[in-house]
Amino acid sequence: MDKIGLYIHVPFCVSKCPYCDFYSLPLQDETRLDTYTTALMRCMEDWAEKGDWQADTLYFGGGTPSLLGGRRLERLIGHADALFGLLAAPRPEITLEANPADDLADTLAAFAGAGGNRLSLGMQSVCQEELSGLGRRHVSADVARTIADAHRAGLDNVSVDMMLGISGQTQKSVIATARQAADWGATHVSAYLLKIEPHTLYGKCPPPLPDDDIAATLYLTAMETLERLGYRQYEISNLARPGQESRHNLKYWNGQPYLGLGPAASSFLQGRRFSYPRDLTGFLAGSQPVEETDTDMPAGSAEEYALLRLRLTEGLQETAFCARFGKPLPAAWRQRAAALPAHLVQVDEQGIRFTREGFLLSNALLTHILHK
Numbered sequence: 140m141d142k143i144g145l146y147i148h149v150p151f152c153v154s155k156c157p158y159c160d161f162y163s164l165p166l167q168d169e170t171r172l173d174t175y176t177t178a179l180m181r182c183m184e185d186w187a188e189k190g191d192w193q194a195d196t197l198y199f200g201g202g203t204p205s206l207l208g209g210r211r212l213e214r215l216i217g218h219a220d221a222l223f224g225l226l227a228a229p230r231p232e233i234t235l236e237a238n239p240a241d242d243l244a245d246t247l248a249a250f251a252g253a254g255g256n257r258l259s260l261g262m263q264s265v266c267q268e269e270l271s272g273l274g275r276r277h278v279s280a281d282v283a284r285t286i287a288d289a290h291r292a293g294l295d296n297v298s299v300d301m302m303l304g305i306s307g308q309t310q311k312s313v314i315a316t317a318r319q320a321a322d323w324g325a326t327h328v329s330a331y332l333l334k335i336e337p338h339t340l341y342g343k344c345p346p347p348l349p350d351d352d353i354a355a356t357l358y359l360t361a362m363e364t365l366e367r368l369g370y371r372q373y374e375i376s377n378l379a380r381p382g383q384e385s386r387h388n389l390k391y392w393n394g395q396p397y398l399g400l401g402p403a404a405s406s407f408l409q410g411r412r413f414s415y416p417r418d419l420t421g422f423l424a425g426s427q428p429v430e431e432t433d434t435d436m437p438a439g440s441a442e443e444y445a446l447l448r449l450r451l452t453e454g455l456q457e458t459a460f461c462a463r464f465g466k467p468l469p470a471a472w473r474q475r476a477a478a479l480p481a482h483l484v485q486v487d488e489q490g491i492r493f494t495r496e497g498f499l500l501s502n503a504l505l506t507h508i509l510h511k
């Protein structure tokens with residue numbers, strides 16, 4: 140049986156970034172963190188009673204999970220180990236998302252001491268005007284300090300987020316950010332295009348942004364620069380040094396099982412997709428996750444698998460598809476993909492994959508190939 144990935148959502152932030160659509164609330168006092176940690180541990184116990192799941196990845200996402208501090212992270216990792224055999228798994232991957240604005244030296248030392256081995260930092264840019272425009276609390280020097288603290292704690296696997304297509308961004312500033320990430324020793328970069336979500340501050344009051352053509356150029360510049368610096372793109376927005384791909388996030392794109400805990404956390408388990416409502420009060424009161432039903436693309440279907448796998452540079456592979464569904468890739472998908480320009484989609488006996496330029500049009504390409 141596949142080992143599962145555990146995801147823990149921590150829905151607190153010091154302040155709300157104007158572009159952010161993740162479920163997060165202002166942290167008013169530290170006692171909320173204790174209450175929330177206890178609720179998460181109870182939730183883990185409920186799930187452990189429902190099945191004999193073993194986990195080999197744990198991802199603390201948010202929100203700002205580094206606000207939990209070392210002691211609460213230790214308790215949660217220990218509980219995940221006791222209930223899901225996390226630390227006994229071969230090469231468990233345990234990731235903490237963190238905001239570099241805060242002094243995290245003690246938190247990172249405790250996290251690493253408890254078995255944590257991967258840090259994901261919201262760097263976004265090294266250009267101060269870009270950071271200010273994004274409403275970030277940190278300055279570039281905070282990222283350097285936090286990565287140095289991580290290395291001192293023994294956390295060598297550090298991922299940084301880089302945002303593309305933001306106000307005033309240029310190819311030069313993208314290259315500067317990519318180079319700095321490499322100089323600081325990042326092993327992994329998530330470089331994603333800013334998307335304006337309607338319910339955010341940006342959605343209500345949009346800033347001046349580069350047009351689609353300029354945003355596409357910035358994306359291609361980031362990918363090419365990072366590859367020249369020794370990273371390999373393995374997903375639309377993710378690059379890694381060899382062997383440092385995110386094993387937890389690969390479970391999402393490979394259609395493997397994962398269990399999400401906390402308000403707004405999603406799961407894919409035993410062929411079902413479900414998520415907890417975006418409601419902290421309800422979660423603390425013991426609310427249950429709600430099944431996600433999509434009649435167009437049922438959970439676990441071949442179409443859903445194709446949609447996820449085509450995010451990866453490896454693409455949709457014939458052998459893996461056959462092993463999973465007991466049949467070859469549908470001929471209609473192959474024919475429709477083959478009719479598309481070769482600089483966007485490649486089709487051969489191994490399967491179907493998008494090129495980097497194809498990734499920029501992936502929604503339209505998927506609709507065409509899958510006829511969705």
Ligand code: SF4
Pocket residue numbers: 151152154155156159160161163201202203238261
């Ligand atoms: S710190 Fe991260 S999760 Fe919190 S509001 Fe900003 S972008 Fe969203």
